[in-house]
Amino acid sequence: MPEERPHVVIVGAGFGGLRAARALRRTPVQVTLVDRRNYHLFQPLLYQVATAGLSPEDIAHPVRAIFRRQRNFAFRLAEVLGVDVAGRVLRTSTGDLPFDWLILAPGGTNNFFGLDSVEENGLALKDIEDAVAVRNQVLRMFETAVQEPDADRRRAMLNFVVVGGGPTGVESSGALSELIRLVLTKDFPDLNVKDVRVILVEATDRLLGAMPERLREVTAEILWRKHVEVRFGAQVTRFDGERVVLRGGEVIPARTLIWAAGVRAEPLVDGLGAPLGPQGRVRVRETLQLPGADRVFVIGDAAYLEDDQGAALPMMAPVAQQQADHAARSIVRALRGEPLQSFRYRNPGSMATIGRNAAVAHVKGLQFSGFFAWVAWLVLHIVLLIGFRNRLLVLINWAWDYFLYDRAVRLIHAREMHTGPAEARRAHPTDAAGEAAAKKAG
């Protein structure tokens, strides 16, 4: 029976792909969701994994568990290699997948704007492995600094540069500064806290550019109170692993750079033959259809569409989810022979949290900040998490950290967590020798 139903293939188990698959649960189609991971990642809390507040497992949920009761659903763990739009075939690492309808929700990836040295030596924050790498690096720098006799080298180990004043950069630098001030200073009483700097580098003169001016100022003020040094109008041009070089030549000695300054659509969409907009996003039609291909929809971070004022729709979960609903509804309409409708985005507002008791929120023209906004942020993110167990675990971890001024998950994973049996077991010492060995192997 499922063979006779139209086959809807969805690429990506992010907010968009998940929502589209779910929206089609009562539609007489067969759904196949393809992703290279077997889990959905709740990306908005990724920075809390990077700053040792949450375990990776707290914010990830197996795709098969989410859809266990959906009968018209199948999952395929595979890398997507390309799309044969005319032939209606999705090329994957485990073989071809023919489709009647395709919803592409592959999301975004980091954009280093050609700064190879930053890409090579810096860290990013797009997936679980990134977040664990950041956690490893920060904790390792403290363990290394406490054994370093040279004051200059020690200070460089304790300088943490975050690049980009958007939500990721603001949230990461705030959480990082708190991890250091509230927790690591107790772990390392021998280190001088004055040697520790968290520096947020932003190219323009504003943080959280999409927020109204008052909230942008509040954000800068809160970061200042949390000992984050914000450098406006500063651009990183090079990072060799020891020195961050800014445009103009200024050098910040630092061993850690976290890149939160640019995202772009997954390169998969480059091969669609469609016109691309800013950030490599596909310029879709008003219906979210790929130009020239009625059976292919592109949604979420990978799609470029403007609102009524001509501003690009942001790369955020609510956009992806509303577009997912729209694409699913469009397939239903098409199956009924009805004409498709244009997508219209309803902005639910935006928020950012900046550590303990502090957040900013802009909802329906109203501006909130401080403790109230922070509590609203907590409640909203608990509600949005998938699965009762994840909610409970995140809640426990938050309560623990809040009341005890702790970050419990400060573990340095020394070796790769990978599938290859032999590689996984090969010794990787945790110190400088290990890093060198890893670099050689990589």
Add this chain to the structure above:
Amino acid sequence: MPEERPHVVIVGAGFGGLRAARALRRTPVQVTLVDRRNYHLFQPLLYQVATAGLSPEDIAHPVRAIFRRQRNFAFRLAEVLGVDVAGRVLRTSTGDLPFDWLILAPGGTNNFFGLDSVEENGLALKDIEDAVAVRNQVLRMFETAVQEPDADRRRAMLNFVVVGGGPTGVESSGALSELIRLVLTKDFPDLNVKDVRVILVEATDRLLGAMPERLREVTAEILWRKHVEVRFGAQVTRFDGERVVLRGGEVIPARTLIWAAGVRAEPLVDGLGAPLGPQGRVRVRETLQLPGADRVFVIGDAAYLEDDQGAALPMMAPVAQQQADHAARSIVRALRGEPLQSFRYRNPGSMATIGRNAAVAHVKGLQFSGFFAWVAWLVLHIVLLIGFRNRLLVLINWAWDYFLYDRAVRLIHAREMHTGPAEARRAHPTDAAGEAAAKKAG
């Protein structure tokens, strides 16, 4: 002031090293604990990480958090390279560490008895990375099998061979079989459960060799009920990643082999110049001192000592902990000029759990099995875990899995979780291509 105090260096943050450091908290010495990890790992529950029941973070605790309030304590994250016994210096990857007293508690590592092919292609269960690698492999085999059209190849993907009928092998195979029967069959309704086999290979004719006969039989019976095929008198001679070859030539087609058949002392002790006993363990004196070196104690898995009946003390946490207490007391006695005493092991009994509602226990000559032993096992392990937060999280995970017949942590980590920034971000597709790439890189 600390400089004037005798310096006690402890190697290893396992059960022995941790206990020794704690036992010295009120002694007028300065303690330095050296480990290549920054956390203590609760190894008895490692197999539950491997079978997707617990997160790695649930059973690991940062060393600095454990000792935050101990004033005479310092931690050094470093690899131990060797010991200059005569010069009283510990050589580490971050420099030399002079000591007045040394307590070596480096633990054990896997012993493949020269079976290179097994070491190369099999998986082990000694640390967190091992456990995550097993979890990755098992889940990945299901994801691969469900896409595999060839029946023979599919069955090989669904054969899981566990080698070794000791506690690790018994507990792993039981938990693995339950993960498959209770959870994965629901995730993969298209797979035929009859294609799935968990095979426990044991060279002798008994499981849990240290247990009394009745409990050994109960163990075999419980495993049989849980669909684990136990192969007695069978020895693995080769594993190429596709076929497990037994002595005599029999071949089991399987893509997964978990090695739980041999441990030996950390090779670090090979360089001490002391006589080694079975499993590479150092033949220590009755006082736990290294022969010919009064200021060096060796404890735990790395030390070889016999009980009154001439049987080797087992490589288990209680032995390490009692020896740690003894070594700490010995240092106190030596500081007071009193003679050292012989170590005497008080056997607290042993237990093993074999999945839901089933465990065997041998305590003070009494034998328990079934539900009561299982509850006792649960309570004991919760109590033994370090930290209220870890206890709470493990308890929640256990309750969740027990009542919902679930294993929530079934995530495949696709890429290494490593410190090297560039390596951590490099794309590692999750499929066969990725495995090949990883092998090339390794």
